[in-house]
Amino acid sequence: MARPFVCVVNLGCRVNRVESDRISESLARAGLTLVDPDEADLIVVNTCAVTGEAEAKTRKAVRHALGRAREPYVIATGCATNLHPEMLSELSDRVCIEPLKTDIAPRALELLGYTSDGEEAELDAQDVAALLGRSRWGVKIQDGCNNRCTYCIVWKARGPERSVPVDAVLEQVREAHAAGIPEVVLTGVNLGAYDGTSDSDTHVEIDELLRIILEETSIEHVRLSSIEPMDVTDRLLDQMAAHPERVAPFLHLPVQSGSSSVLERMGRPYTADDMRELAARIRAKLPCASISSDMIVGFPGETDEEFEATLELARAMRFSRIHVFRYSARPATPAAIMPNQVPPEVMAARSQRLRALASELARRDAHERVGTRERAVIEQDAIGTLASFHKVRIDDAPAFVRPRIVDVAIIGIDDDGLLHARMCDANMSERR
Numbered sequence: 001m002a003r004p005f006v007c008v009v010n011l012g013c014r015v016n017r018v019e020s021d022r023i024s025e026s027l028a029r030a031g032l033t034l035v036d037p038d039e040a041d042l043i044v045v046n047t048c049a050v051t052g053e054a055e056a057k058t059r060k061a062v063r064h065a066l067g068r069a070r071e072p073y074v075i076a077t078g079c080a081t082n083l084h085p086e087m088l089s090e091l092s093d094r095v096c097i098e099p100l101k102t103d104i105a106p107r108a109l110e111l112l113g114y115t116s117d118g119e120e121a122e123l124d125a126q127d128v129a130a131l132l133g134r135s136r137w138g139v140k141i142q143d144g145c146n147n148r149c150t151y152c153i154v155w156k157a158r159g160p161e162r163s164v165p166v167d168a169v170l171e172q173v174r175e176a177h178a179a180g181i182p183e184v185v186l187t188g189v190n191l192g193a194y195d196g197t198s199d200s201d202t203h204v205e206i207d208e209l210l211r212i213i214l215e216e217t218s219i220e221h222v223r224l225s226s227i228e229p230m231d232v233t234d235r236l237l238d239q240m241a242a243h244p245e246r247v248a249p250f251l252h253l254p255v256q257s258g259s260s261s262v263l264e265r266m267g268r269p270y271t272a273d274d275m276r277e278l279a280a281r282i283r284a285k286l287p288c289a290s291i292s293s294d295m296i297v298g299f300p301g302e303t304d305e306e307f308e309a310t311l312e313l314a315r316a317m318r319f320s321r322i323h324v325f326r327y328s329a330r331p332a333t334p335a336a337i338m339p340n341q342v343p344p345e346v347m348a349a350r351s352q353r354l355r356a357l358a359s360e361l362a363r364r365d366a367h368e369r370v371g372t373r374e375r376a377v378i379e380q381d382a383i384g385t386l387a388s389f390h391k392v393r394i395d396d397a398p399a400f401v402r403p404r405i406v407d408v409a410i411i412g413i414d415d416d417g418l419l420h421a422r423m424c425d426a427n428m429s430e431r432r
Contacts, residue, residue: 003032004032005032005040005070006035006041006044006108007040008043009043009046009065011048011058012047012048014185015187015188015189015225018139019046019078021137021138025123025128026103027044027108028123030105030108037068040070040072041070041112042074042111044074044077045061046077046078047076047077047078048079049079049080049084052328059091062074062088062091063091066094066095074092076089076095076096076097077098079154081097082099082158083156125175126180134181135377136183136385137176139172139173139176139186141186141188141209142163142188142190143158143162143188144160144189145161145189145193149267150267151328151333152330153330153331161193163195163196163197170212172184173213174217177218177219181219181403182219182220182404183405184222186210191206191228192230192236194209198212210239214243214246221375222246224248224250225252227251227252234281234285237281237282237285240285240286248375249388250388251292252294253275253292254294257272258310258314259306259307260272262301262306262310266296266335272313276317279291288374288388290321290388290390292323293319295325295354297325297326298327298342299335299342301340301342302350311353318364319362321389322361362417365388366390374408382394382397392410392420393418393421394406394408394423406423407423
């Protein structure tokens with residue numbers, strides 16, 4: 001019997017991306033063939049529900065999958081299905097709702113009427129790397145969130161905080177290294193809440209986990225994904241600073257607003273001044289740090305003055321990148337029924353201004369890196385990602401069969417904002 005063709009479509013955050021990669025691996029191990037959507041007999045859609053726009057994209061993605069040439073079955077999983085399964089199941093009798101998990105294979109086999117011989121396909125770490133086509137691997141270390149930000153629905157979709165045991169994290173990192181992957185990205189819904197256990201039942205927090213990974217694996221480079229500002233401790237910064245060749249000096253902080261009054265209405269446990277102090281601590285310990293952020297515009301009651309405070313804080317923190325979101329009312333959240341909801345046209349204008357500032361700050365941070373050196377992951381066609389998370393073209397890069405880590409000297413920036421670099425000269429001065 002011919003093996004069915006399947007496809008995985010990912011929506012949403014980096015945690016979703018990691019889960020989708022594992023779903024793809026699970027399907028391949030079950031003997032199914034991963035193909036492009038138009039060739040698929042079954043499409044898995046890993047959904048997102050963080051905003052109303054994300055839910056709209058989820059519905060569109062499922063409808064689009066149903067309309068593919070082979071009229072495939074669609075398995076919907078992920079956050080949107082945990083919150084509103086009926087929203088998707090009512091689209092077609094070819095839609096199957098599955099709880100959020102990475103082992104979709106049994107349900108896929110059942111829907112397709114495919115009888116497996118019971119043996120998994122043999123895939124080693126390099127086979128998995130080729131299957132996923134990644135130059136860096138996400139390593140999921142944590143799920144769920146115990147915070148109750150007034151605008152957020154993710155805690156309902158993902159459930160309470162829980163952490164992956166230390167040994168299971170190390171296994172993922174070692175698998176990446178065995179596959180020839182030069183960089184892993186530690187990911188979680190609330191990364192800084194990591195509280196895993198070791199063999200001795202000792203509780204391990206994020207800074208200690210980082211130390212263990214660096215001591216007990218040979219992975220070349222580690223990067224932290226998004227981490228809540230209040231979870232960036234001096235212990236974590238010291239651990240990052242102690243290993244400049246192996247830990248990216250990069251922190252993505254979802255600050256959300258630069259106004260202390262808005263932050264209070266959001267239920268965020270810090271003020272704008274706390275963020276200024278945090279930025280100073282980060283740069284004191286990691287002078288070459290790149291700090292990026294998520295910012296929400298148009299939160300209920302946001303005044304012109306409060307929005308100006310967001311612009312002011314973004315400048316003060318010298319963000320290298322800002323992901324700008326317009327506030328999206330989520331049903332059953334406190335913010336959805338707050339007074340003084342901001343009109344859409346005001347949100348649109350503020351979003352445009354913040355995006356313009358984000359572009360300015362990103363280019364400024366890139367310019368400041370010209371004449372310095374950084375580590376970079378070369379991916380393909382001489383394009384790489386710097387430790388600071390800027391994209392770079394390495395003008396004299398030889399042809400590499402696999403992604404790899406190199407030291408580069410940053411020599412300029414082009415009109416499109418892309419940094420250019422050369423393979424590092426031994427006489428190149430150290431980073432600022």
